[in-house]
Amino acid sequence: MNITADHLEFNKSYEISALKENDLTQKLAEMGCVPGTEIMKLYTAPGGDPIAFRIDSYILGLRKSEAENIFVIPTVVEN
């Protein structure tokens, strides 16, 4: 399943599965957007762009076009 981070539901936990390979990859990786990390869409700026995500334990603002580079999978809920 190929969901990118700009299409997440609010306040739902996902896991980063991969990054699109381009000029931004390095920056996103540095900021902790690496496969296996938990990601959650928190809120957006007026107009829906940029978007604030929780990455691991901090909040990161990304433009929609930047969030498109992050592939995610829904987190498996363990009961």
Next chain:
Amino acid sequence: MKKIALIGNPNCGKSTLFNRLTGLSQKTSNLPGTTVETTSGIVKLKTSDLELIDLPGIYSLFAQAEDERLVVSTLIGIDSEKPDAIVYILDGSNLRRNLLLVSQVAELGIPASCILTMADTAKRRHIEINVDALQTELGIPVTVVNPRSDTNIQNAFESLQNHKVGNTISLNDQFETRLKRFYLGNKERGLSEETLKRYRDIEQVVKKVIVNSDGKKRNNTINIDKYVTHPILGILIFFFVMMALFQGVFYLADAPMGWIENGFAWFKTMLDETLPSGMWSDFVKDGIFSGIEGVIVFVPQIFILFFLIGLLEDSGYMVRASFITDRIMRKIGLNGRSIIPLVGGFACAIPSIMATRSIKNKRERLITMLVVPLMSCSARLPVYVLLISLAVPVSRFWGPFHAQSFVMTSAYFAGIVVALIFAVLFNFFNKTKEKSEFVLELPTYQSPRIQTVISQAWIKCRSFLTEAGKVIIIISMVLWGLSNFGPKTAMDKARSEAKIVAALGSPDSSQIEQSLKLEASYAGHIGKFIEPAITPLGYDWKTGIALITSFVAREVFVGTMSTLFQTPDNDKNVIGIRKKMQAEINPTNGKPLYGIPYAISLIFFYAFALQCVSTMAVMKKETGSWYWPVMLFFIYGGIAYLSAFAAYNIFNLYF
């Protein structure tokens, strides 16, 4: 003296700690060959003193923004010697991302120690860190310090003295060589793979170090952000905060500015009494001290505005302002990050142009820098105040608007609107292709740390004092010369005319003499010379002189006008000059010479023209050439001229 560098992510508490450790000994210095400033301070210890360097917060050594590159150049010793040791400041609530930087820096083999901050925040989020395990994994001493409380600041002092070459968390091939190549501008392949590998290795460390990490991750920050970033409320809050900012500045700066003015007035009276009367005493009094006063009187406004912006930055709000404005800023070729230098531009363009260094994209940085001077800085305010009080009666209302405040607000808005238009134009003509990037951490809200904010605001004031101060004082002395000397025949004629006036027994003969002499001086000649060019804007030769002297710094306009209208020293304020100016009649149309059309026209001129030599000098430093300062001088000068011309003629129809 041993040199120790503080390194850490942005928002990790580094600057607070630096302030606590160095106290008042801080100084900024330029790295040789660059314009980037580092802040350093002396730490006094029992045995010896240390030099502590505060480097900008970074996430990774592969950094591109001007201020981030400084960290790399310091660590690999490009412009100066490598530091003797490093102290990492790690935010315990954000360990993974913080360890990335440690894993890179560790490969440089510099002895290090580590200070763990925000352990309390981490605990609140139910993250518990095993400090001993972290110490073993990193191979360096780790101490826990809360930079905001006094209890364990002593640990930090110990951490400065006790360092070791640590373990490398993740070893990568020829790291230092590659880092150097990257710094010099070569593209390096495989960086993102390297970063991913580092994170995998960091995960192994984190597994041993973080004892317990579940629990609720919700916190107040997200709740506050719901309002701050709300589509309607968020924008209202933004405008409210900006309004409060400016109202706060006017309100708070009023008293200290009065003290400074009174202080100088007292000082000048004292000089009058003690110095022998004569040319050199006049030079000291009117040439040198007026210049110094012209600089100092702005310090309260600039300091208070940067202090308030500092509070907003430190609390975490300014980042949200960047977040909510990014969409609009992007459309006009700027970046959400541009909002901080732009707001700072209302205080003083000089430190604000320097603040653009944190914008990574070169084109966005340049455009931000180019439009900052259009924000009405604090030096324009006294000009606006004089002109508005001159032409617009206090009691006047235009429709529902109080006329005076309406004109003042319009002047500020005119600057903003023209800045936006020029951003679009510069963006259109700049064909550099470089991908725009936002990627901005939204830090947890915290109550601002007053001491840190004060010292940051003071550093900005200092850059105004040093950059603008010298220029203003030198030109003030030159101007004194120009207005006190003139072609011999003209000056002689003025003197003999003055004698006749004196012989007639006119009560203000000495003032008339001054006025005649000024008209005969070089400054008077220059004013007359440019008069034909400015008559279409509604200005006379006196305004011409003031326009020229304003190129030192805009507020000099007020001082020049007061000299030209010979306001007696004890009445040398806006009211005094105003009374004299209001009495003048335009010989061509019989209307008041300095009426509404004149004032509005001149306000437009001042709002747009790049009349600040110091701003041009700083822009030259930051862009590396005179191209942009000179271009802007003519472009903004042209806009200023045209809009002043239009304003004068339109308003002349109605007033």
